[in-house]
Amino acid sequence: MAASASLLQLPSLSPRSLQLNSRLNNIFKPNSLALAFPKPNNGFPRCSFIACASNNGRESEDGVKSVECLVEEKKRAELAARIASGEFTVEQSGFLPQLKSILSKFGVPKEFLDILPGSLRDYPEVPQAKGALSSLRGEPFFIPLYELFLTYGGIFRLSFGPKFELKGNPGRNFRFCYGEGPDPSRWRSMACSTKGYCPSIASEVCSSYDWPFGRATDRLCKKLDAAASDGEDVEMESLFSRLTLDIIGNALFNYEFDSLSNDTGIVEAVYTVLREAEDRSVSPIPVWDIPVWKDISPRQRKVTASLKLINDTLNDLIAICKRMVEEEELQFHEEYINEKDPSILHFLLASGDDVSSKQLRDDLMTMLIAGHETSAAVLTWTFYLLSKEPGVMAKLQDEVDSVLGDRFPTVEDMKNLKYTTRVINESLRLYPQPPVLIRRSLEDDVLGQYPIRRGEDIFISVWNLHHCPNRWIDAEKFNPERWPIDGPNPNEVNQNFSYLPFGGGPRKCVGDMFATFENIVAITMLVRRFNFQLALGAPLVGMTTGATIHTTEGLKMTVTRRMITPIIPKLEKKFREVDGEKALKTPPTVLASMSTYDGDQ
Numbered sequence: 001m002a003a004s005a006s007l008l009q010l011p012s013l014s015p016r017s018l019q020l021n022s023r024l025n026n027i028f029k030p031n032s033l034a035l036a037f038p039k040p041n042n043g044f045p046r047c048s049f050i051a052c053a054s055n056n057g058r059e060s061e062d063g064v065k066s067v068e069c070l071v072e073e074k075k076r077a078e079l080a081a082r083i084a085s086g087e088f089t090v091e092q093s094g095f096l097p098q099l100k101s102i103l104s105k106f107g108v109p110k111e112f113l114d115i116l117p118g119s120l121r122d123y124p125e126v127p128q129a130k131g132a133l134s135s136l137r138g139e140p141f142f143i144p145l146y147e148l149f150l151t152y153g154g155i156f157r158l159s160f161g162p163k164f165e166l167k168g169n170p171g172r173n174f175r176f177c178y179g180e181g182p183d184p185s186r187w188r189s190m191a192c193s194t195k196g197y198c199p200s201i202a203s204e205v206c207s208s209y210d211w212p213f214g215r216a217t218d219r220l221c222k223k224l225d226a227a228a229s230d231g232e233d234v235e236m237e238s239l240f241s242r243l244t245l246d247i248i249g250n251a252l253f254n255y256e257f258d259s260l261s262n263d264t265g266i267v268e269a270v271y272t273v274l275r276e277a278e279d280r281s282v283s284p285i286p287v288w289d290i291p292v293w294k295d296i297s298p299r300q301r302k303v304t305a306s307l308k309l310i311n312d313t314l315n316d317l318i319a320i321c322k323r324m325v326e327e328e329e330l331q332f333h334e335e336y337i338n339e340k341d342p343s344i345l346h347f348l349l350a351s352g353d354d355v356s357s358k359q360l361r362d363d364l365m366t367m368l369i370a371g372h373e374t375s376a377a378v379l380t381w382t383f384y385l386l387s388k389e390p391g392v393m394a395k396l397q398d399e400v401d402s403v404l405g406d407r408f409p410t411v412e413d414m415k416n417l418k419y420t421t422r423v424i425n426e427s428l429r430l431y432p433q434p435p436v437l438i439r440r441s442l443e444d445d446v447l448g449q450y451p452i453r454r455g456e457d458i459f460i461s462v463w464n465l466h467h468c469p470n471r472w473i474d475a476e477k478f479n480p481e482r483w484p485i486d487g488p489n490p491n492e493v494n495q496n497f498s499y500l501p502f503g504g505g506p507r508k509c510v511g512d513m514f515a516t517f518e519n520i521v522a523i524t525m526l527v528r529r530f531n532f533q534l535a536l537g538a539p540l541v542g543m544t545t546g547a548t549i550h551t552t553e554g555l556k557m558t559v560t561r562r563m564i565t566p567i568i569p570k571l572e573k574k575f576r577e578v579d580g581e582k583a584l585k586t587p588p589t590v591l592a593s594m595s596t597y598d599g600d601q
């Protein structure tokens with residue numbers, strides 16, 4: 001990594017001005033600021049920042065680029081050339097500098113100009129990009145942001161309104177699912193509880209077969225096993241979405257969506273609401289706010305009905321959990337965990353969290369949304385990347401075989417699954433979820449050398465940070481080895497805020513440890529058993545944006561069973577206290593739980 005520390009700092013991101021507005025407000029209004037540090041060198045060769053998937057990721061043997069790849073490169077080059085030509089550049093010097101210049105021409109002495117009130121200080125103007133984003137149609141929005149960054153540098157102002165396609169208000173648009181959401185002070189305490197909860201997943205309870213991570217992934221393995229037998233290709237993006245929905249439902253409120261097996265009403269309702277939230281966040285006109293529209297539009301009526309079903313279900317779950325907690329005799333303490341119901345909801349209620357059921361419901365809904373599609377997207381893009389780098393996949397499978405053998409992964413295994421963790425670190429670098437973070441300035445401030453007005457929206461393009469050619473050697477290459485295997489787990493602090501897999505600061509992701517363990521369990525259990533290749537003839541894997549980076553047409557893969565040397569499972573005996581007695585507990589082995597598997601296991 002070519003680290004350039006001075007460039008990588010975020011000099012003026014003072015907590016004062018950049019406190020996260022937890023409800024993402026009014027983004028993409030004209031005059032939003034986009035940040036991307038560090039500034040690239042002038043003349044730095046533009047890189048093709050989406051790895052082209054020739055033959056859908058299977059390299060053609062003679063190394064000839066596919067037609068799609070060439071088209072993709074041509075499109076990118078055209079976009080870069082248009083931006084560089086100044087098509088989107090605003091020539092302006094700003095009112096205050098102009099005023100000073102006029103006063104100076106009239107002979108006003110410099111000493112006087114220098115003591116003019118602060119508001120007249122001569123700040124340089126932020127480079128400005130202007131236009132109609134519709135003219136950049138056909139790209140996920142963070143791609144033009146990257147091209148603009150290569151042209152304008154680390155900080156520039158976007159004036160892509162009023163025709164800006166992404167003009168909208170995701171904060172407001174998500175509110176229909178989780179009300180006003182948690183108020184910041186309460187959210188902090190909840191985040192603390194949740195962070196407090198995360199270490200407790202290190203307890204042996206979560207390594208038990210009852211824990212949702214392994215159980216849900218096991219169901220996915222069985223599905224893939226059937227597909228492998230039938231020689232059918234599978235669409236992994238939707239399977240990962242279902243996997244993570246099952247996991248988060250179970251972990252949050254002990255609810256079995258079982259979406260991998262069934263399409264029940266509640267599963268459909270969750271997807272209806274999630275898709276609506278994503279659509280609203282990129283829709284130019286909030287038609288859903290028109291009162292009559294809500295009642296006559298079949299789609300909006302479906303959204304309302306779905307929301308009611310979800311809210312009723314959550315209310316029931318909260319009520320059941322409250323009763324359980326009331327009947328419980330156990331005193332709450334830091335390591336508290338209810339073995340029958342180790343859910344976050346139970347933990348929060350047992351901790352004496354004194355909130356209304358509505359608030360609790362809104363909080364759970366927030367976590368459901370924040371923790372579902374993000375993890376699904378990480379798994380999707382990780383498997384996409386792995387399918388293009390057989391060498392990385394082989395190394396990963398070696399590690400999994402030697403560390404886990406036929407066991408289910410446990411939290412203790414995480415420290416030994418070092419390469420697996422690096423694969424996830426690298427996948428999160430290339431495909432950050434979400435690719436852009438948004439803040440609103442609460443007061444006038446200065447960012448770098450530029451003034452920021454109160455109320456101004458600031459986009460922090462994590463995509464740009466993670467792809468910056470000055471920061472990363474071979475920035476576009478999927479190279480888990482770039483992270484030293486025995487080094488610290490890379491995070492925003494030890495990477496000097498040039499790597500933000502889970503955000504940073506007071507509003508950093510509260511589910512980072514949860515998500516890491518979830519991803520490790522899913523990846524290790526899947527690659528242990530199967531090989532994955534992009535399906536022949538499947539559509540090219542392109543990107544599109546919702547709240548996270550989705551594929552344009554799914555991730556169609558051919559899954560085959562691995563031929564692996566059988567490993568004699570270790571029958572470790574573990575003891576744990578159950579109601580004051582020592583209970584014998586034998587951790588399940590993969591073989592035991594996959595007893596329906598035939599052949600080569």
Ligand code: HEM
Pocket residue numbers: 020022187191366367370371372374375378432433434437438500501502503504506507508509510511512514515516
């Ligand atoms: C690999 C999966 C995940 C990724 C990449 C991820 C990423 C992020 C990022 C970047 C943020 C900061 C957003 C911002 O600054 O505007 C965030 C916030 C958040 N995440 Fe995650 N997340 C993941 C999984 C989860 C999970 C599993 C949960 C819940 C169990 C969760 C709950 C949250 C919540 C509640 C917030 C808002 C925190 C606040 O506003 O204080 N996330 N996540």
